[in-house]
Amino acid sequence: MVDTAALLDAYDERMRMPGGAIPPGTTHEHDGPLVRIVGPHMGRIRAPRDVGVTGSELDLLIARQRDYFQARGQAVEWKLRGHDLPADLPERLTAAGFTPERPSTVLIGFADRAAAEPVLPDGVVLRRTTDPDDLRRIADQQTEVWGFDCSWLTDVLASRIAADPDQIAIFVAEAGDRLACTAWMMYQPGTEFVALLGGTTLPEWQGRGLYRAMIAVRAREAADHGYRLLHVDASADSAPILRRCGFHEITTSVHYQWTPPDSAA
Known part of the structure; x- marks a missing residue:
């Protein structure tokens, strides 16, 4: 039996706050219990499970983050988990816009159990990359699948590589001149965790095992580097595949986003 409560405790202790090398052009600023991640694309707020303030004090804390990024003319997201405190934090974020x-x-898996030789459809090549042209193609592929502009991803991936190439591994599954599936992973230094990110498959290639192959190759990479646990924030489409690969649900997460009025217009 897997102790999911222990996995949740480990996640809360080690995966809440940003760690490792800070990418060029990004800063981390502390505001009370929060870490404000300020970068070129959009701002991000990370917090412990319990922010430790309530009522009007919490409203002021939320408003300071919104107003900070409003002054920058930049959107910001606050990542909230389903078991976070205080319980009325979602309503207070909504009230602040x-x-x-x-x-x-949110699912956690064991790297050694998920690691395997990836099984690929005929004609598909899976490879690791840091090539700048591939980074642009990854952004284009993600834009195509999700239906909104992901061009910023090119710079995000490049900045992660520049900060520390040993903390990120990027994979593409290529069919001819098309990136059928793209994914990457971020090692969390000083912990036993690796975050699995991206995991996006072109519609015409879905259901043919590419997402599962990306899990297998990244799990193997994590295990080879001595990391034990894999973390994924999974969509409704991905979660069932991860469960079949032995991942365990520990909580949920929601990004609460604020966008400057001029940008939303």
């Missing part, structure tokens, strides 16, 4: 995005399922 933050809008919840679609919820994700």
Whole structure:
């Protein structure tokens, strides 16, 4: 039996706050219990499970983050988990103008159990890359699948490589001149965790095992580097595949996003 409560405790202790090398052009600023991540694309707020303030004091804390990024003319997201405290934090974020995005399922898997030789459809080549042209193609592929502009991803991935190439591994599954599936992973230094990110498959290639192959190759990479646990914030489409690969649900997460009025118009 897997102790999911222990996995949740480990996640809360080690995966809440940003760690490792800070990418060029990004800063981390502390405001009370929060870490404000200020970068070129959009701002991000990370917090412990319990922010430790309530009522009007919490409203002021939220407003300071919104107003900070309003002065920058930049959007900001606040990542909230389903077991976070205080319980009325979602309502207070909404009252401050933050809008919840679609919820994700937070799952944890064991690298040694998920690691395997990836099984690929005929004609598909899976490879690791740091090539700048591939980074642009990854952003284009993600834009095509998700239906909104992901061009910023090129710079995000490049900055992660520049900060520390040993903390990120990027994979593409290529079919001819098309990136059928793209994914990457971020090692969390000083912990036993690796975050699995991206995991996006072109519609015509979905259902053919590419997402599962990306899980297998990244799990193997994590295990080879001595990391034990894999973390994913999974969409409704991805969560069932991860469960079949032995991942365990520990909570949910929602990004609450605030966008400057001029940008939203």
